[in-house]
Amino acid sequence: MTPIDRRRALRAGAGVAVAAALATSCADDGGPAPAAPAAPAALSPTPSPGRARDTRTTTAAPAARRYPGQPAQITHGPRDGDRVALTFHGAGDPATANAVLAEAERAGARVTVLAVGDWLDEHPGLARRILDGGHDLGNHTRRHLTINEMPEADAYAEITGCAERLRRLTGSIGTWFRPSRTQYATPLVVRLARRAGYPHVLSYDLDSLDATSPGATAVTRTVAGQIQRGSVVSLHFGYADTVAALPPLLDDLHRRGLRAVTTTELLS
Structure with a gap:
């Protein structure tokens, strides 16, 4: 195996390990585990140390809307x-x-x-x-x-x-x-x-x-x-x-x- 091939194999193994760790974290939280780690949104704050992080991608939830005739x-x-x-x-x-x-x-x-x-x-x-x-x-x-x-x-x-x-x-x-x-x-x-x-x-x-x-x-x-x-x-x-x-x-x-x-x- 060439040095380049060895580096590629190590990177691939690291990716699998990260995905497995995220899957375990999500399963502990009670939700479905992702197939692969997802990048956080641009506005995502950095989680505080020791707190759980959830990077699952889901269908967007309903958003706030205006109700005509209703007060502020x-x-x-x-x-x-x-x-x-x-x-x-x-x-x-x-x-x-x-x-x-x-x-x-x-x-x-x-x-x-x-x-x-x-x-x-x-x-x-x-x-x-x-x-x-x-x-x-x-x-x-x-x-x-x-x-x-x-x-x-x-x-x-x-x-x-x-x-x-x-x-x-x-x-x-x-x-x-x-x-x-x-x-x-x-x-x-x-x-x-x-x-x-x-x-x-x-x-x-x-x-x-x-x-x-x-x-x-x-x-x-x-x-x-x-x-x-x-x-x-x-x-x-x-x-x-x-x-x-x-x-x-x-x-x-x-x-x-x-x-x-x-x-x-x-x-x-």
Whole structure:
């Protein structure tokens, strides 16, 4: 074998090793392994040390869109229909997140997940898991800081930082933007979200208070007692109360003739 042939063989062997390592990483994350390593998109940030990296290529996910007649900051959908939107703060233990999704799907419900960018870095396979379940996936800032109190440049970086992660994982910036640590965005944050590609900020008209860990019965009672047609409900991944509250809550909605759908479906 000539020296040139030897160098070619070594390069080919290295390529196989890299592909095998990526396949193992993706399999550990719960998603399908790629046939070969894919180059990251141009806007992809460099992952922090020790965090998982997902370079799978997938069909582009639905992107944010403008809804004529809807305000820049949406709190609820039509009050004359039979639909409601259950929206989830996307962070916390991935096992709990998967349990919430499984309970929703078991009841034929679809939800909206507003994911924190750092959480997506740590659990990249959940982005595709959410979309493959028929759910909406959106942006809840990169680090989940108090965005309304941040300087303009920092607030914009929080929005675009999560948007870049969503684009890297799904092919789009996501369907919605929700500000972090607040129900309502300031006019400045609304403008920054629009600049980043989100025509609307997604707020809500009903807080389940599940993040206070009041117990599953209290979560169900709060939502069932206040929900209206067209309501957008704020809930969270990462809390056992939320998982336990979901089946009786969905049963209650069904008895009342209400359907839990994605926010996109709610407003379509």
